Amino acid sequence: MTWIGQEKILENQTLGERVVERTHASGATVAFCRKPGYLRRYACFATHFGSVDNRYRIGGGPEQELPDGIAHFLEHKMFEGPEEDAFMQFSRLGASANAFTSFVGTTYLFSCVDQFFPCLEHLVRFVQQPHFTDENVEKEKGIIGQEIRMYADNPGWRVYFNLLGGLYRDHPVAKDIAGTEQTIAGISPEILDRCWSAFYHPSNMILLAVADEDEDSYFEHAGRLLAETDLGPAPEIEKILTPESTGPAQAEVRQQMQVGRSKVLFGWKDIHSGLFGRELMRKELVTELMLECVFGQSGPLFEQLYVRELIDDSFGTSYQIHSDVGHSVSGGDSADPDQLISTIRDQVGQIRSCGIDPADIERQRRSAIGYLLRAFNSLEHIASSYCGTRFLGADPFEVVDLLSEISHEEVETRLQEHLIPEQMSCSIITSRS
Numbered sequence: 001m002t003w004i005g006q007e008k009i010l011e012n013q014t015l016g017e018r019v020v021e022r023t024h025a026s027g028a029t030v031a032f033c034r035k036p037g038y039l040r041r042y043a044c045f046a047t048h049f050g051s052v053d054n055r056y057r058i059g060g061g062p063e064q065e066l067p068d069g070i071a072h073f074l075e076h077k078m079f080e081g082p083e084e085d086a087f088m089q090f091s092r093l094g095a096s097a098n099a100f101t102s103f104v105g106t107t108y109l110f111s112c113v114d115q116f117f118p119c120l121e122h123l124v125r126f127v128q129q130p131h132f133t134d135e136n137v138e139k140e141k142g143i144i145g146q147e148i149r150m151y152a153d154n155p156g157w158r159v160y161f162n163l164l165g166g167l168y169r170d171h172p173v174a175k176d177i178a179g180t181e182q183t184i185a186g187i188s189p190e191i192l193d194r195c196w197s198a199f200y201h202p203s204n205m206i207l208l209a210v211a212d213e214d215e216d217s218y219f220e221h222a223g224r225l226l227a228e229t230d231l232g233p234a235p236e237i238e239k240i241l242t243p244e245s246t247g248p249a250q251a252e253v254r255q256q257m258q259v260g261r262s263k264v265l266f267g268w269k270d271i272h273s274g275l276f277g278r279e280l281m282r283k284e285l286v287t288e289l290m291l292e293c294v295f296g297q298s299g300p301l302f303e304q305l306y307v308r309e310l311i312d313d314s315f316g317t318s319y320q321i322h323s324d325v326g327h328s329v330s331g332g333d334s335a336d337p338d339q340l341i342s343t344i345r346d347q348v349g350q351i352r353s354c355g356i357d358p359a360d361i362e363r364q365r366r367s368a369i370g371y372l373l374r375a376f377n378s379l380e381h382i383a384s385s386y387c388g389t390r391f392l393g394a395d396p397f398e399v400v401d402l403l404s405e406i407s408h409e410e411v412e413t414r415l416q417e418h419l420i421p422e423q424m425s426c427s428i429i430t431s432r433s
Helices: 070-078 086-092 116-127 134-152 155-167 189-199 215-227 277-295 300-307 337-354 358-375 379-391 396-405 408-418
Strands: 003-012 017-024 029-034 041-047 055-058 096-101 106-112 205-211 237-239 252-257 262-271 316-321 325-334 425-431
Touching: 003 396, 017 215, 017 396, 029 215, 029 379, 041 116, 041 379, 070 096, 070 106, 070 134, 070 189, 086 096, 086 116, 106 116, 106 379, 116 205, 116 215, 134 155, 134 189, 155 252, 155 262, 155 325, 155 425, 205 215, 205 379, 262 337, 277 300, 277 316, 277 325, 277 358, 277 396, 277 408, 300 337, 325 337, 337 408, 337 425, 358 396, 358 408, 379 396
Parallel strands: 029 205, 252 425
Antiparallel strands: 003 017, 017 029, 041 106, 041 205, 055 237, 096 106, 262 325, 262 425, 316 325
16 A cells, blocks of 8 residues: 555645645655646655754663764765765756755755656655765765864854854754764764664655646655655654753853954744644744844834944844744844844833834734745745644644734734843854954
8 A cells, every 4th residue: 555544635725835745655744736837846855853853762762862963964975875976866867956954854855847757766765775884974074074164164154053052051953053073073874874764764754846747647656666665664763852941041152253244143042842733833923923023124123223333234033943942033244233232132122111013013914924925936935844844743834824813912922921131142253353
């Protein structure tokens, strides 16, 4: 039997999107979004295994700890085959391929105009056929070590992870996704194989295509490809979360680098155990709406800071959420970081006292919906949104309906409980004198 359970349809009339989702006998979630008239085809094979997944147990067994950076290291090694790396075959097929590791997942992808099904075959096969040797693992340590050093010299990267280090005391979300040269030094083929066996089982993965192809043909091909490799029953994986205390680890983190203009980020963190699915997505949307009302480029605070030349067009705001923690990040380049931080502290306090104008909330809501309508024209956005929200148990196409439901009171409550001035942490990169 190729498919188990009932086929699921995820769709939204406002967005005009529809995804058909099936569960393969191997345990994989297989999904298809048809985009009529699009010449480019896009597919990804994603696993719910990212940089924060550093402790786990299988079947109630002993706790196993992983070195920082292993999810990213594994991503690199998956492309290497016994005869050639996977990129060569994609290149011969006329496709563009890539992969990336985030805090919560690792995604392998390709885009093409022709040869879609041969590319799909190659994608599924190389992700399910790892090739780890002592020689190629040692070689990779040098390559990734160089990448780590490169990012260590990147002011934009450092100001962000310095902020995470200021926000979090213990949680692995504060650690660089690539790890450090010290943590990757102990990675071996055996550890990689253990990780791949645990987290690359089809039951922990999503295979998605966004393309103008025949739906039945896609599911037929996907079903056959996933049946080629029998990886046995799904392992009973329990990811072990790291407890995190409230309040920032440090109020401020400073570093000097070679920059022409100082960089400043400030943020607040959330601790929320047990959030999942629709509830998690709603919290994310309420927070993003609140942050745009407070820090967005159409708001009075941005204008005030801009006129005083404390910020420029690089200033922005965002929120990232996980099942147990979340954090907001705002900031950009500044000629006077200390004055900017002082002003932010003062102005956020005033906004909390006065509240947010309901008209501002409605304007930001319309702006967010307009952004989503444009974003869902992108094959990459559909894929990343789908995989990210499905890993968290949510429906990506509910986003417009949820935005429409959010009340003024919810945004006000979020303002009061999240943007507490004393709970803010700052990261500052200044120029070496």
